Amino acid sequence: MRSERIWTAALLIIGDEILSGRVQDRNVAPIATWLNLQGIRLTEVRVVPDLEPRIVDAVRALGGSNDYLFTTGGIGPTHDDITVDAVAAALGVAVEVHPAARAMLEAHYAGRGGLTEVRLRMARVPAGAELIENIRSGAPGIRCGNIFMLAGVPHIAAQMLEALTGTLEGGRPLLSRTIGCWVPESEVADLLAATERAHDGCRIGSYPFFREGGVGANFVIRSPDEAALEACAADLVARLEETGRPVVRGGI
Amino acid sequence: MRSERIWTAALLIIGDEILSGRVQDRNVAPIATWLNLQGIRLTEVRVVPDLEPRIVDAVRALGGSNDYLFTTGGIGPTHDDITVDAVAAALGVAVEVHPAARAMLEAHYAGRGGLTEVRLRMARVPAGAELIENIRSGAPGIRCGNIFMLAGVPHIAAQMLEALTGTLEGGRPLLSRTIGCWVPESEVADLLAATERAHDGCRIGSYPFFREGGVGANFVIRSPDEAALEACAADLVARLEETGRPVVRGGI
Numbered sequence: 049m050r051s052e053r054i055w056t057a058a059l060l061i062i063g064d065e066i067l068s069g070r071v072q073d074r075n076v077a078p079i080a081t082w083l084n085l086q087g088i089r090l091t092e093v094r095v096v097p098d099l100e101p102r103i104v105d106a107v108r109a110l111g112g113s114n115d116y117l118f119t120t121g122g123i124g125p126t127h128d129d130i131t132v133d134a135v136a137a138a139l140g141v142a143v144e145v146h147p148a149a150r151a152m153l154e155a156h157y158a159g160r161g162g163l164t165e166v167r168l169r170m171a172r173v174p175a176g177a178e179l180i181e182n183i184r185s186g187a188p189g190i191r192c193g194n195i196f197m198l199a200g201v202p203h204i205a206a207q208m209l210e211a212l213t214g215t216l217e218g219g220r221p222l223l224s225r226t227i228g229c230w231v232p233e234s235e236v237a238d239l240l241a242a243t244e245r246a247h248d249g250c251r252i253g254s255y256p257f258f259r260e261g262g263v264g265a266n267f268v269i270r271s272p273d274e275a276a277l278e279a280c281a282a283d284l285v286a287r288l289e290e291t292g293r294p295v296v297r298g299g300i
Numbered sequence: 301m302r303s304e305r306i307w308t309a310a311l312l313i314i315g316d317e318i319l320s321g322r323v324q325d326r327n328v329a330p331i332a333t334w335l336n337l338q339g340i341r342l343t344e345v346r347v348v349p350d351l352e353p354r355i356v357d358a359v360r361a362l363g364g365s366n367d368y369l370f371t372t373g374g375i376g377p378t379h380d381d382i383t384v385d386a387v388a389a390a391l392g393v394a395v396e397v398h399p400a401a402r403a404m405l406e407a408h409y410a411g412r413g414g415l416t417e418v419r420l421r422m423a424r425v426p427a428g429a430e431l432i433e434n435i436r437s438g439a440p441g442i443r444c445g446n447i448f449m450l451a452g453v454p455h456i457a458a459q460m461l462e463a464l465t466g467t468l469e470g471g472r473p474l475l476s477r478t479i480g481c482w483v484p485e486s487e488v489a490d491l492l493a494a495t496e497r498a499h500d501g502c503r504i505g506s507y508p509f510f511r512e513g514g515v516g517a518n519f520v521i522r523s524p525d526e527a528a529l530e531a532c533a534a535d536l537v538a539r540l541e542e543t544g545r546p547v548v549r550g551g552i
Binding site: 061064065066067068069070071072073074076077078079080081082083084089090091092093094095096097098102124125126127128129160161164166167169170184200201203204222224226232233234235237238240241244251252253254255256257258268270 | 313316317318319320321322323324325326328329330331332333334335336341342343344345346347348349350354376377378379380381412413416418419421422436452453455456474476478484485486487489490492493496503504505506507508509510520522
């Protein structure tokens with residue numbers, strides 16, 4: 049496989065509510081899927097509490113080692129919304145009111161009590177940042193260099209991603225094929241490893257399941273190269289069929 | 301509030317399948333909830349790819365800064381199951397076959413083809429480790445000092461937690477009360493901050509929602525002290541009711 053630049057991203061979830069177990073995260077999977085479509089690989093996710101020093105440390109670690117860093121949560125108007133301050137602190141820049149954000153909030157809150165000091169908090173950005181459109185609610189997302197601050201509410205975060213679609217530089221998306229088989233994975237472990245070794249640039253993940261109906265596994269082949277992927281998938285199907293176990297293209 | 305020891309844990313998810321967006325994590329919320337019941341606070345979650353150096357780095361960083369480290373995934377028999385090797389490398393210890401795990405697997409696979417070399421992979425542990433019971437499938441979980449390696453399959457991970465219930469030292473669980481209100485959070489941001497300031501040891505998180513029916517937020521108060529929590533919740537309800545907006549104890 050020809051060598052190529054791989055673009056990477058990390059995701060930082062500012063999330064007391066995730067760490068307490070109160071709510072289940074619903075942002076990772078859609079953000080991961082969207083990133084892959086942009087040709088960017090999600091290489092790490094971290095969930096940290098709503099504490100500025102913890103966010104600062106994570107922003108520095110993840111922003112420095114990836115092409116892009118996305119954050120979710122903490123960009124609203126309340127006292128626990130500290131993402132902007134933490135990112136500014138991590139970058140060593142001041143926090144300022146963005147004129148366009150102020151104008152958007154003024155328009156949004158006209159006739160709803162006006163732009164109070166608290167609401168103006170949602171116009172604060174790290175110095176030099178740009179806005180990410182938010183058609184759903186008042187507060188815009190924020191882009192500051194390679195850092196993208198999204199809302200924590202999933203449908204608003206998704207809409208901000210939509211506004212960013214096609215604007216980021218990336219490489220080839222990682223493609224995948226899933227092959228399911230009604231077999232204990234321990235019976236085909238050697239076969240899987242041999243198939244992976246025979247197909248350069250392909251990785252095979254094995255995901256077992258244990259259901260009332262029986263034991264099986266889905267094998268997910270990943271590669272940015274479609275031809276290599278198809279060849280590996282065909283080879284894996286053939287090898288699995290030789291075992292006499294039921295094989296399901298597309299997964300079980 | 302009296303000062304007290306706070307016990308912490310981190311969770312490391314070994315998860316190509318989460319980072320690709322293929323599956324949504326279903327382990328964080330139950331593990332977080334279970335930890336809290338043991339009096340242990342989940343302070344960080346990381347999701348890293350199935351790559352040994354990445355797992356080693358995360359194990360060192362998270363294990364060193366928390367009382368406990370839990371991992372999910374990568375303890376099966378296939379080539380992509382590298383958690384045991386990575387944890388052993390992080391700790392600088394050898395990998396060995398655990399005699400009790402070998403005996404369990406021998407019993408489990410009697411009449412199912414026997415204990416092959418591949419299946420014996422599931423008996424490998426970092427030197428000195430103990431087993432965590434797994435009544436659902438062959439592979440046991442592994443405890444190595446303050447590191448707990450659980451299965452990635454959610455119902456098996458949950459069953460391993462059940463086996464650990466009551467065995468870990470912890471402090472007081474963090475308690476919570478949720479108060480919902482049909483109000484834009486920006487209208488009550490000052491009120492929330494003032495309420496938090498007035499109640500030592502309580503933290504208030506604000507989680508807005510935007511539904512067809514309107515705009516509102518859930519306010520989650522957290523404290524290990526039940527009396528402080530109740531006082532804060534009563535105060536918050538009273539202050540919210542003064543605004544004339546509908547308040548819903550227990551959340552919306």
